[in-house]
Amino acid sequence: MTPVQYRRADSASDAIRLAGTAGHRLLGGGTNLVDLMRKGVERPDTLVDVTGLPGAIEEAADGSIVIGAGARNSAIAAHPLIRSRYPMLSRAILAGASAQIRNMATAGGNLLQRTRCVYFADAAGSRCNKRAPGSGCDAIGGFTRYHAILGASPACIATHPSDMAVALAALDARVHVAGADGARALPLTDFHRLPGDRPDLETELAPGEVIVAIELPPSRLAPRSDYRKVRDRASYAFALVSVAAGLVIEDGRISEARIALGGVAHKPWRAWRAEAALQGEAPNEAAFVAAAEAELAGAEPRPGNMFKVTLAKRTLAAVLSGLCEDQA
The missing domain is CATH 3.30.43.10 (Uridine Diphospho-n-acetylenolpyruvylglucosamine Reductase, domain 2)
Incomplete structure (x- = not known):
């Protein structure tokens, strides 16, 4: 021991x-x-x-919601402000892990959780650049069903396991951190790193910095937002593909779209290309399919996870269609 x-x-x-x-x-x-x-x-x-660090969930003067890093996942999902203004976040948290784990897990810890790659977890028998930089990656050429199809590198094809962080990416959340040199805030979309040649460096936290809060800006997406998770079993399983999405429709056209994908990359994947493709379009199946195609055009699957490309496209299009049906 x-x-x-x-x-x-x-x-x-x-x-x-x-x-x-x-x-x-x-x-x-x-x-x-x-x-x-x-x-x-x-x-x-x-x-x-x-x-013992603050875990309050409070509304700021500008209408944003500030979630203390110590807030439990279950408390975030159940909070009236989150359920009414950011339903995709509540649904994402409830899709993750089990009730017992959600009661223990914290907001800050959720963002800092590490990959569930089986090769990363096999400290005794597998090479892993994330665990031991420069040692190699046994996932490449191995069992890749759960691995990345976007943003991967020759050094690492692991995925980020969080459900909550996918919704936060779509909601333009900001992560507040503090360290010996003071406090700063950075967009959730910039907080996690892609692997490059240093997959062991997973976030932009400087040595000694600590997450103190997560800020959710005011959003018009709540009436048309959702989170959908596709997995191998109905509960306590990580995403093969997940989609957090929200739309604002004005005068019969999409004026605002926010989309993030989970289970497909080393970090929560903000679907910037899909969002751009939807801007100004009529909310119909053709537009949703085209947006999904645009986002997944750069996918680089492995033999064991080629299905994820089609799965991600279909799930994204289905979620967007569902948002419009719900409000028809």
Whole structure:
């Protein structure tokens, strides 16, 4: 057994100080980190408990909603402001994991969870550039059913497992972080990195920085928004493909579209091409199919996940069609 020290952060400044210490890892709900420790993937010297950090869900003066990093996933999904203004986010959270895990998992921890790639998790027997940079990637040429078809690299084809983060990407959420050099905010779409040649660097967090909150700007998408997850079984399974989407339709034309995909890339994949293709179009099946085709035109599937290209196209078109049917 490997000994691990335990510390508790009583404030954000305390968490920042401890997070900057080598060998220290922040512990929220522990639903991902503890699993990886059991598998020998994560080997921290010290766990820093940050469950005491703020977890309030509050409305700001400008109408945005601020979610404290310590908020439990279940509390976010059930909150009246989230359910009424951002229903796709509530549905995305409820599509993830199990009720017990949602009761433990935190907003900040959800964004920082690591891939569920089986080769990444096999610390004893598989090569993984994410786990050991420069060692190689056994997923390439291996079992790739759950792996990326967009934004991958020769170093890594893993996917990001979060459902919540996909909805946040579509909603233009911003991640507020703090560190020794001060506080800053960055778009959720920029928070996670594509693998490139350094898949071990998964986010834009600087050493010692801590997530303190997630900000949801005011949105007109709520009446026409949804989250759909396609998976191998009905519950407690990661997405093969997921779609978070919202539309604003004015005078019979799409004036605003927000779309993100999950299960297809190393990060929540904002579908910028599909959104651009829909701008100004009549909301019909032809437009939705064309938008899906535009977004997946650059897909690079592996033999084991070629089905994801068609699945993503059909799921995206179906979700967009459903949004219009619901409001017909």
